[in-house]
Amino acid sequence: MKVSYFPGCTLKTKAKDLDAYARKCAEVLGVTLEEIENWQCCGGVFSTSRDEVATKLSSVRALKAANDKEQPLVTVCSACHNVIKQTNHQMQTDAEFADKVNRYMAPEAPYGGETVVYHYLEMLRDLVGFDKIKEKVVNPQTGKKIAAYYGCLLLRPNKVMQMDDPENPRIIEDFIRAIGAEPVIYASRNECCGGYVAMESPELAKKKSNAVTSNAAAAGAEMMVTACPLCRYNLVKNGSEIPVVYFTELLADALGVKEDTNA
């Protein structure tokens, strides 16, 4: 199976291992990630102002590139996924916006949001299948108590993201089960880590961050997994009492390819 792949800026800098493990695991699972040529930053934050076009063009380019190859587009970073999926949704539903974008980009055939966007987790669930992953696990993470951390961007807004129930998600828990470990359910798993105010109000960010990690630890977790580089950075920087790792790293470990991944 071949899919278009949008790594995003952070995965080339701060979160290189998130990217490297994602690629290696995909290989093992029989998925070829074809990195989009000359991709640009997703824009970082999805602007909710309706006349904002410029910051969304890079996302549309990535979507269009995948569409040209008739492939679904796979993302890993929660923030990139959020921006790209929301932009795609706006292309599908906001005719005026789509028209503006198409006039500006002047592609051969206009783009109308046809590309299907998958987060890497959704790819594991819907394209590969957690049962298949279970079969490929050579190093089951038996006995590990792992807390899934969703953060704020991965699941919301639910009407657009359509990944999982934002209040009662289970996709990462199912992933944790698939690799043989035990998920720990705790209340703050879908709360914001405070990353968005890290510059403006570091104290508040620290408070939010610590609330999440201490809640997970109190619920008995020995480790947290996340898909979001900003969450991980923020949780670790603010002194999480338990390790916070990317889900791809854990997957690589379970699939037995962690050591030979050059991160």
Place this chain on the structure above:
Amino acid sequence: MQRIGVFVCWCGSNIAGTVDVQAVSDALAHEPGVVFSTNYQYMCSQAGQNMIKDAVAEHKLTGIVVCSCSPRMHEATFRKTAAAAGINPYMVEIANIREQCSWVHKDMQTGTEKAIILGKAAVAKVNLNTPLTPGESPVTKRALVIGGGIAGIQTALDIADAGFPVDIVEKKPTIGGKMAQLDKTFPTLDCAACILTPKMVDVAQNDKIRIFSYSEVTDVKGFVGNFDVTIKKHARYVKEDICTGCGACTEKCPMKKVPNEFNLGMDNRSAIYIPFAQAVPKVATIDPNYCNMLKNGKCGVCSKVCAAGAIDYTQKDEFIEEKYGAIVVATGFNPISMDKFDEFAYNQSKDVITSLEFERLTNAAGPTAGKLLRPSDLKHPHTIVFVQCVGSRCDACAEKGKEYCSKICCMYTAKHAMLTRDKYPDTEVYVFYIDVRTPGKNFDEFYRRAVEEYGVHYIKGMVGKVTPEGDKLKVQASDLLANKQLHIDADLVVLAAAIEPDKSARPLATMLTASMDTNDFFTEAHPKLRPVESPTAGVFLSGACQGPKDIPETVSQAGAAASKVIGLLAKDKLTGNPCVASSNELMCNGCSTCERVCPYGAITYENKEFRMPDRTTAIRRIAVVNPAVCQGCGCCTVACPSGAMDLRGFANSQIIAEVDAICK
């Protein structure tokens, strides 16, 4: 050839405002068969009806067309008029020129054109109408009440009071339902058990009432006045007529670790149990999922200690068949599961409970003997947060909650908050609400007392998150009026879970061919004018199976349902609907298609001898319709491949004539 009179009604300005009634009566005067045509301001009035009667006599009419409102409104009226004038009532046709014409059109010209067309269709049909005579069927003078909560209890008592025998079928080992689990009842705060248990005893002692507890209805056949019902009586492994309810078995039973459903699993019971002290019937029941004797043949303690010798490990499920004239559905409600509302941490902390669990915690017969102790550590909670509308009015989350208002939560939450503050003045009590809805006699006063006299903190806004931390529950919520985020460290969080119909309601509705709405509440025959009748004749609705209801409303409705049942059972014979299917035996080839599509089981087959043209005798299989069971739905007439099946009063030829008249 018929002699048809046409009567066009103005309905004041309801019809005449958008339809030129004079033009309609003029146009229809020239239709085939019409010998008289007129219009009048209110055809349904006494004067209008007299006009019809006079015209019948004067013009020797054989058929009548009334162009007026929906036949649901006045078909019966005009049929009676026809009968009084000496015409068969089924020679009357209504052309609905109000609901289907004047009310939906604004333009006089198009409205008039359509009214004429509808009138022509009715005239074309009457030309082919034949006089019909309804059959009669007897009435079995016994009622069945399904569900033994307060709704079923009240209905049964009222029916029995009128002298008719009633059977209550209750799936639990005791009657009493949800009300038996409640502590106090709003708005008067009398204890639920004190007002319910005397009624339960009345039921037990009433010689007109039989209770089938631990039983369920598994099959319903027949029709109004003549239902054949199969009741499955589950084996309780205790002989009901011998058990004295002494409770020795429950004390000695070594298996004591069974979650007690009466206390919502907050404590345990034994494998042989009596649900609560005032249970009716007060008879023990063995839970086969936990009893060691039934599971692996080792134990038998209850049998040894039972002085009456009531234990019978070999008891089997029993099927009882009984005939009933009327069936009352009183299957009640349940709180919805909180599994999908993890934001309130119901599955993460024992101290997040539902309101029904709170009732048990404050009930003297509950797991804490009425002391308000939080389930995790049995400590007295100081800060208590009540969250209303959990899963109610939930249009954004229809897949996990309910779109409707559960109606009872505002009042019971006010009750819980008030009683908590009354008994434990050291507590801080918060109630989060979307709206406070407390209409009802003495209801709003009750809620205001909670706020004004008992100092309950009512906060408009919803709780967004409950995070268990240490022995506290961190509640994050919004105060919409102050436009502030609130953080409360609570000891106990109580969720007012939405209520939904009992799961047994849907299969029961299928058995009864009674209709339900999308939320599985039973539909009433008319939302305003026939609120306790199901559209299926002979099936009546009592209590929360029809929609969320509090106790006063349930009891009123239960009484109303009983009075409808009494009205039915008081009749010796029921007049049937003559518009039923019949099969032309010369055209029927016995293919069974009609039997397969009939939703009422009205069609059977018989072998009949026919004299053939060559004077030989042939035996052929033909369809026979039971007119008492047939509801006249017409499915068979459409399905019949040979055209043998036809519906009286709505014959294929009549429908085609109507279509032809419309398309002409």
